[in-house]
Amino acid sequence: MSIQASDLARRLAEQVELVCRHYLSNGRRVGRYWIVGDVRNTPGRSMYVRLRGASAGKGSAGKWTDAATGEHGDLLDVIRESCGLLEFGDVLAEARQFLNLPRPERELESKSPITPAPVGSPETVRRLLAMSKPIHGTIAETYLRTRGISASHGTASLRFHPRCYYKPDDVLPTEIWPALIAAVTTLNGVITGVHRTWLDPSGRGKAPIETPRRAVGFLLGNAVRFGVANDVLAAGEGIETMLSLRCALPTLPMASALSARHLAAMLLPPDLRRLYIARDADAAGDAAGTVLMQRAEAAGIEAIALSPRLGDFNEDLRTFGIDDLRATLRIQLMPEDVVRFLPSATKV
Numbered sequence: 001m002s003i004q005a006s007d008l009a010r011r012l013a014e015q016v017e018l019v020c021r022h023y024l025s026n027g028r029r030v031g032r033y034w035i036v037g038d039v040r041n042t043p044g045r046s047m048y049v050r051l052r053g054a055s056a057g058k059g060s061a062g063k064w065t066d067a068a069t070g071e072h073g074d075l076l077d078v079i080r081e082s083c084g085l086l087e088f089g090d091v092l093a094e095a096r097q098f099l100n101l102p103r104p105e106r107e108l109e110s111k112s113p114i115t116p117a118p119v120g121s122p123e124t125v126r127r128l129l130a131m132s133k134p135i136h137g138t139i140a141e142t143y144l145r146t147r148g149i150s151a152s153h154g155t156a157s158l159r160f161h162p163r164c165y166y167k168p169d170d171v172l173p174t175e176i177w178p179a180l181i182a183a184v185t186t187l188n189g190v191i192t193g194v195h196r197t198w199l200d201p202s203g204r205g206k207a208p209i210e211t212p213r214r215a216v217g218f219l220l221g222n223a224v225r226f227g228v229a230n231d232v233l234a235a236g237e238g239i240e241t242m243l244s245l246r247c248a249l250p251t252l253p254m255a256s257a258l259s260a261r262h263l264a265a266m267l268l269p270p271d272l273r274r275l276y277i278a279r280d281a282d283a284a285g286d287a288a289g290t291v292l293m294q295r296a297e298a299a300g301i302e303a304i305a306l307s308p309r310l311g312d313f314n315e316d317l318r319t320f321g322i323d324d325l326r327a328t329l330r331i332q333l334m335p336e337d338v339v340r341f342l343p344s345a346t347k348v
Helices: 003-014 016-023 075-083 088-099 105-110 122-130 139-146 239-248 260-264 283-298 313-320 322-330 335-341
Strands: 028-030 033-036 047-050 064-066 158-166 175-185 191-198 213-217 224-226 232-236 254-256 274-278 302-306
Touching: 003 016, 003 075, 003 088, 016 033, 016 047, 016 075, 064 075, 075 088, 122 158, 122 175, 122 191, 122 213, 139 158, 139 175, 158 191, 175 224, 224 239, 232 239, 232 335, 239 254, 239 274, 239 313, 239 322, 260 283, 274 283, 283 302, 313 322
Parallel strands: 232 254, 232 274, 274 302
Antiparallel strands: 028 033, 033 047, 047 064, 158 175, 175 191, 191 213, 224 254
């Protein structure tokens, strides 16, 4: 930690209870601790902040621990997480503002005041992704494995958030569930939205809530992407559908548009020459596939439908297994793409 940051952390610790009352307002004082749900100011009792202690080191005032997650830190971390800040400079600026300290002259010239990001804006989306982590070893990975999905390569667009807010409606209180987070991006990789799948804490399925899947941000034309598309791309609706295909075709770039409506409107890479459309076997899937195929062909792109045996390719994978899925795909792919994208062990 820099000298400047260390000094701010020390000054904050000298006013630790005021800091807690301001940034962790959903908590309360219990003896020598401030008790709250987590560092993001969720109501509850699993996180505790020391209100008294040594001036520095382990056990000092201002240090906090979340007994539920094992997270810990100091009051600068509290400011970062409770305010949803991404840049460390913004954290320091917020701390100085709380302490009524003057801002450095160079910062006065370059920084604008911190304002809350509008709900659903790209800034809100980026903050959510920044507070998430890779899925390896998490409940999100467990969930995907229960869906038969073992491929983890090229999944940098997927993240895990252990305590993601879920608001049932405008009346009921906000709930907290673990969530699989997927970044929605443009063709150039600019993040425009996120898709959240709230999960049961066991990882064995989705959370027992009314709408366990929701997307927010600018989605139309964009997609959740696995791999970088050049001349060939596979596109479909659901994340699990496309990850199931990726288990069978691990080097074929893929895109999940998240819904039939968004699949029909998905923008296509300018250098694309062949598009595989992974259709869902229902009326909406058929309609979306037809529209996208017409758009692709109008742009001079060869479009080929990939059809599952059951409702979608994840259902095929879970019911029949990976070898059967590869056999189903081999007869639908162009011969040169069989050689290029199917693992060598399945070739004859």
